[in-house]
Amino acid sequence: MKILLIGSGGREHAMARKFSKSSKVSKIFVAPGNGGTALEDKCENVAITGIDKLLAFAKENNIELTVVGPEDPLTEGISDAFKAEGLRIFGPCKNGAMLEGSKSFSKEFMKKYGVKTAAYEVFEDAEKAMAYLYTVDYPIVIKADGLAAGKGVSICETVEEGKKAISDFMLDDIFNGAGKRVVIEEFLVGVEASILSITDGKTIIPFISAKDHKQIYDGGKGPNTGGMGVISPNPYVTDEVLQDFKDNIMARTLDGIQKEGFDFKGIIFFGVMITKKGSYLLEYNVRMGDPETQSVLGLMDTDFVELIEAALDERLSDVEVQWKNGACCNVVLASKGYPLSYKKGYEISIDESVKNDVIIAGATLKNGKLLTSGGRVLSVVGVGKDYEEARKVAYEKLQKVSFEGMVYRTDIGKVE
Template sequence: MKVLIVGGGGREHAIAEAVSRSSRVDKIYCAPGNGGIAELAECVPITPMEFDKLVSFAKENAIDLTIIGMDDPLVGGIVDAFEAEGLRVFGPRKNAAILEGSKAFSKDLMKKYGIPTAAYETFDDPKAALEYLETAKFPIVLKADGLALGKGVLICQDLDEARAGVKEIMEDKKFGNAGNHMVIEEFMTGREVSVLSFVDGKTYRLMSSAQDHKRAGDGDTGLNTGGMGNFSPSPFYTEEVDKFCREHIYGKTVEAMAKEGREFKGVIFFGLMLTDDGPKVLEYNARFGDPEAQVVLPRLKTDIIDVIDACIDGTLSDLELDFENKAAVCVVLASEGYPVSYEKGKLITGLENFKGKEGYYCFHAGTKKTPEGIVTNGGRVLGITAKGDTLKEARAKAYEATEWVSFSNKYMRHDIGKAIDEEVL
């Protein structure tokens, strides 16, 4: 069969790697892809928001299945566009992708159906938001309602910071139209854990827990990014936590969406906070996380095409997911200056060192193929991932592998996974 993957980052490279292991797949295309994905797929120069061109390409090339990796096209209705032309596509329709597309919608959904989350209020008028903050308890969290590349969340320690945050989100529109509406939320403390799940509209199947590192600098300092590294599974995602979340979060979310007439088929990413009062939902994403996909999908033993078919056909209850009993750690190699400003076009050397190395992966996030070789083409450049029998072993291998590749403005965090007690690792 022929498969088209829509997107061009590290997540899509991880998806392409998983798809390439399927015995059912003969040919992979990726639009637009990147320098690393080009080794697994034929890259097509169509951007993810060019729905008409993507639909035409799928029809003209007899694509059997299209997998949507990114949030923007999902929220924009790409699945609806494909289905309208009778094309088989994996991802939630527009009315279900709103689970990620609007934080106000998802918070209201959780409130209505009793899914544990932080207390909140929503605003579309900056003056009203500022009045509310006059009597609020600090620290407090401001969230741009729409998509903001994982960066539209501000943690404000006092009223002055909060006032500046309202200006940044709602008046200066730093995150564009995502800031037309805003959620103000109580600040929760605890361990953050991410859990990915496949969903067929009524049934869910969990993948694995993971933990992201969002801040740009060591020791969780600096600005929020799309993610500087990840490890999986999280030792803090215990059997007790899993039992609670299955009873109060996962199934209730899938059922709530169905009851609202927004049947969800695709991947739900549950961002959780393990508070003293129990697990609560921080956020939902309507697709594979990035870099979560890079530490979860390499351990998936079940054929990903079988899983996707079951999601689309509503037969997920007949299938069990099988994962390797291993740990994985991903360290992101970024361009110095990310997430603010950085130079592109830097030649990357040493990529050949990953050839034939079992348990090591070099997922391309922001790269481009040129006549001179593979060059940097984004803030997050590569996701260096390694598997091990323990998290400690996987982390050591991942950091070892970061030395195999170089580019002139290479930057990374040196403490991915160090927040965990060494004995736990």
């Protein structure tokens, strides 16, 4: 089988590596890929983007399966375009992708189908949004309605902070249109959990849980990032929490997908807050998370390609996903200055003994050398019999990776 994998981040490198281990796969084209996918077994980077060009490539090269990594192509309707040409593609059609593409759409969906979520209001007028800030309890959460690369969320402790966020989002348009409409919602106190899942539109199978660490500094301090590391499974997702999630979030989401008539064969990422009053849904994503994928796939024993095929064939009710025992810790190594400004082009040194435990995100391959090209440069993954061992393995391995200005958190996966 020839696969076309769309994307260029750490998530895509982790998926490419997992696909390459399938006996069913002969070739993986990654569009556009990165320095890691360029070196991966069975993989070849192709420098193409845009739905029309990707569709033409898939037809010309007899691609049997296309897998979409990031959210943008899904919200732009890539699955609709491929299916219209009779091509197999894994990822929801445009209508289902709106669950991530619009915060206000997803909140209305949650409300309609009884999915537990925080109280909220939606605003398209900045003046009305600012007036509303005087009527709420703090802290408060302000979210850009559209796609903002995981950075369109501001937790505000005061009216002044709220007004600045609204001004940035709605008036200064720092997210190029994504923040012209905002969702202002209740702040929930608890522990976050990431629960990736796969659906064929009839069945949802949750993957093993994960815990992301969003802030740049130890102890959850500093600005939000795209994610600085993950422990999987999430130590706070007990059997009781998981059952609450399945009953009050997952099952109701599936009910909504079916009643809305979404053509949804793909991944649903549930961003959950575990509180004293139960689990609440913070957001949906309609693709694998980054850096959650690096840890979750590290524990998956099942052939991921076969799992995707089962979803496309609506056979998930007959499937049981197999997982390794133990835990996986994934630590992100970032460029100094991230998530603000940072320099690029530094050579990355990776000891041969750990190269199979490194997943590249923001790096390119030039003249046989890996050079930094992004804020989150790579992940180092450690698997162990428990959280403590997984952490120990990951942090020992990252000592064998280096580049100028390398920064990372030292508390990823630390269980209080």
